[in-house]
Amino acid sequence: GWPEKTQDLDTYYPTTTLVTGFDIIFFWVARMTMMAGHFTGKMPFQTVYIHGLVRDENNKKMSKSANNGIDPLLLIDKYGTDALRYTLVKEVVGAGQDIRLEYDRKKDESVSV
Incomplete structure (x- = not known):
């Protein structure tokens, strides 16, 4: 896993969908997106489903x-x-x-x- 390049990281990252509540979009989703883009060059997910x-x-x-x-x-x-x-x-x-x-x-x- 992170930060080493492992088989699990290659297999599970990035994922396709993140399921989350609207209350943590700024505190978690936005930060996760920015940090992942910065450190890996890849977005961590393609779709966000907000419940x-x-x-x-x-x-x-x-x-x-x-x-x-x-x-x-x-x-x-x-x-x-x-x-x-x-x-x-x-x-x-x-x-x-x-x-x-x-x-x-x-x-x-x-x-x-």
Whole structure:
């Protein structure tokens, strides 16, 4: 790997797609692009797919540092795997839009989880 020229570096760099949230475009994606171009002469990826963020019941971004994430195993135990899959797919139909996910939902026929 970096900075030595290895088989792994040749095999996996550059990649085709980077999947990321819009919140780190400047802090990570732009810097990664500039540094990679400078040090390797190659862009690190061809395409950037920007997705929305997962937010909690208070509309705060879910993150490890905020300690407001939900263990998916708890959701699976409560609602089942298929219900969780369906809800996540249904919620992300509008690419780039944030979704709100909470463990305890009010009774709402339009929401699967």
